[in-house]
Amino acid sequence: MNKKEIRNHLNSAIEKQIPNDWDRLEAKLNKSMKADQVFHHIVHSQQDKRKQLTKKLSVSLAALAVAFIMISFTPVIAQLQALYDQIFTSDHIDDPGVKIALESGIGQTIDQTFYDEENDISVHFQNIMTDDKETKLLLTFLSEETNLENYYLDLFEGSTTIQLQTENGQTIPLDNVGWGSRYYQADKNKVVTALSFAPIKEYIGQNIRLEIHDITVYNDQSTENVEATWPLDFTLEKTAASDRSVLDVDKQFTLQGESYHIKQVEFSPLETRIIFTGSDIHYYTDESGEIYEIFSKLEHQFLNARVIDKENGYGVDYNKPGVFLSVNGEKVAPNFSKGEIKQANGTEYVMVFAPVKERDNLVLEVGEGIEIKLGE
Amino acid sequence: MTQSSISQLMLTKAEKGELEIFKDIYEDNKKHVFVIALSILKDVELSEDIMQEVFIKLYQLLKEKEVSNLKAWLIRVSRNTALDVYRKRKHEITGFEESYFDRANYCTDSPVERMVLTKSLNTLEMDERQIVFLKDISGMKHREIAKLLEMPLGTVLWKYRKALNKLKNSLEEVE
Numbered sequence: 093m094n095k096k097e098i099r100n101h102l103n104s105a106i107e108k109q110i111p112n113d114w115d116r117l118e119a120k121l122n123k124s125m126k127a128d129q130v131f132h133h134i135v136h137s138q139q140d141k142r143k144q145l146t147k148k149l150s151v152s153l154a155a156l157a158v159a160f161i162m163i164s165f166t167p168v169i170a171q172l173q174a175l176y177d178q179i180f181t182s183d184h185i186d187d188p189g190v191k192i193a194l195e196s197g198i199g200q201t202i203d204q205t206f207y208d209e210e211n212d213i214s215v216h217f218q219n220i221m222t223d224d225k226e227t228k229l230l231l232t233f234l235s236e237e238t239n240l241e242n243y244y245l246d247l248f249e250g251s252t253t254i255q256l257q258t259e260n261g262q263t264i265p266l267d268n269v270g271w272g273s274r275y276y277q278a279d280k281n282k283v284v285t286a287l288s289f290a291p292i293k294e295y296i297g298q299n300i301r302l303e304i305h306d307i308t309v310y311n312d313q314s315t316e317n318v319e320a321t322w323p324l325d326f327t328l329e330k331t332a333a334s335d336r337s338v339l340d341v342d343k344q345f346t347l348q349g350e351s352y353h354i355k356q357v358e359f360s361p362l363e364t365r366i367i368f369t370g371s372d373i374h375y376y377t378d379e380s381g382e383i384y385e386i387f388s389k390l391e392h393q394f395l396n397a398r399v400i401d402k403e404n405g406y407g408v409d410y411n412k413p414g415v416f417l418s419v420n421g422e423k424v425a426p427n428f429s430k431g432e433i434k435q436a437n438g439t440e441y442v443m444v445f446a447p448v449k450e451r452d453n454l455v456l457e458v459g460e461g462i463e464i465k466l467g468e
Numbered sequence: 469m470t471q472s473s474i475s476q477l478m479l480t481k482a483e484k485g486e487l488e489i490f491k492d493i494y495e496d497n498k499k500h501v502f503v504i505a506l507s508i509l510k511d512v513e514l515s516e517d518i519m520q521e522v523f524i525k526l527y528q529l530l531k532e533k534e535v536s537n538l539k540a541w542l543i544r545v546s547r548n549t550a551l552d553v554y555r556k557r558k559h560e561i562t563g564f565e566e567s568y569f570d571r572a573n574y575c576t577d578s579p580v581e582r583m584v585l586t587k588s589l590n591t592l593e594m595d596e597r598q599i600v601f602l603k604d605i606s607g608m609k610h611r612e613i614a615k616l617l618e619m620p621l622g623t624v625l626w627k628y629r630k631a632l633n634k635l636k637n638s639l640e641e642v643e
Contacts, residue, residue, distance in 0.1 A: 098635055102588055102600075102604060103604060103605055108576045108581070109585070111512075116520060248611075249610050386619075386623060434622075
């Protein structure tokens with residue numbers, strides 16, 4: 093019996109096992125409560141939620157308008173910004189690197205549309221940016237017939253994959269980097285997504301083809317795979333590529349009894365990475381020889397400031413003690429959509445923040461009371 | 469139960485009684501509650517009791533405030549309630565043994581399904597069983613399970629793979 097068959101049998105067995113015990117529950121409810129009050133609160137909760145959403149959207153739009161006015165425009169940046177969906181720079185996309193890169197005019201504009209006739213989905217490829225560690229592909233897709241609310245291009249744990257075909261016909265699967273960002277615009281039945289996968293910088297100047305295969309559909313109680321192939325043929329231009337520079341740090345600190353070493357900081361227009369080693373940063377091996385990992389105390393501290401918004405994904409609470417990078421006293425947004433990146437056989441932990449321009453006056457704040465100067 | 473389906477229920481108020489609306493919520497979500505309770509307690513009767521308790525809690529809560537993500541709330545509260553029962557029972561019974569929770573009364577007629585369910589209850593560790601049930605029965609994503617169980621995502625993925633392998637091996641022994 094293969095694993096899929098096991099899962100199917102298990103699902104079926106449990107489905108049959110679920111009791112139909114409504115009568116007993118109803119008797120208890122009738123005995124102790126008045127049913128009409130429940131409906132009242134469901135209705136009011138929905139109305140309140142709509143009000144909150146309207147208020148939130150108004151605030152977001154106002155903030156977006158202010159941000160838009162405050163950006164220093166060059167004609168080139170203004171032209172680039174006109175070509176991508178403005179929602180990529182809104183709070184709906186929880187990768188701060190995407191927002192800052194777009195606002196800085198980073199990336200190659202693609203502006204190609206592909207129509208997936210079988211699924212009635214129109215795909216708009218908008219922008220691509222790559223450096224030595226990752227590629228971000230920005231696209232939207234919408235449909236008139238297919239409800240896309242639960243449609244994801246999940247490279248991390250879904251059935252979706254992406255591959256590269258080079259000029260000489262070589263096909264290379266591209267692994268995910270972090271989780272990517274995604275937002276569903278219900279009023280337009282449109283998905284806005286920033287995919288994050290392995291770097292393709294070495295193919296600059298080549299006519300390449302990126303192919304996205306299959307859509308992951310997360311229904312309320314099951315996951316489905318919708319077969320699809322979305323191709324993108326284009327010449328990868330220099331404008332898509334960014335460079336990454338490294339600052340060697342070599343600083344030590346202790347947190348909750350564990351010792352950590354800040355090895356280096358990597359700067360890219362797409363992100364800022366801090367590389368740590370530490371006494372509890374390594375893989376563990378169980379009794380059967382399988383390798384697994386646990387959160388280090390440092391990672392726990394970093395995640396302490398993470399907040400999860402059902403609509404907008406990961407956000408940050410700057411008032412909670414976490415791990416923050418600050419430049420000239422201003423905190424840089426952590427990128428929680430790139431969680432749990434380990435390298436060097438699990439002995440290095442990578443903490444990701446938004447890109448920074450200033451590199452001299454960097455301070456890492458760890459929890460309450462630990463401050464480490466990272467720059468010169 | 470999605471927000472949209474709650475809205476649909478609201479629209480049908482004219483035709484439906486209000487308790488009937490709650491019944492729809494119960495029917496749509498009872499699986500999630502039962503599955504997480506069974507994965508912890510390995511006992512059908514106790515899991516039924518957890519279902520009753522959790523839906524009464526939900527009913528009371530809806531009288532007071534909104535529940536923005538019903539499925540997430542139900543899974544979290546069901547897990548906590550089941551763990552409370554597990555800890556209490558374990559504490560109450562002197563010389564507790566795992567077999568205490570093995571008195572499941574199977575409803576399926578299929579010998580294969582029965583065997584798979586039995587093996588999943590008896591072979592897997594509690595956290596492995598929670599991960600497999602939440603992923604494959606309740607349809608949660610690994611990252612949602614990681615958050616619920618307060619484990620790194622990598623550990624959830626590893627335990628999920630390990631659990632399925634363990635289940636596969638134990639079934640092959642029977643075959």
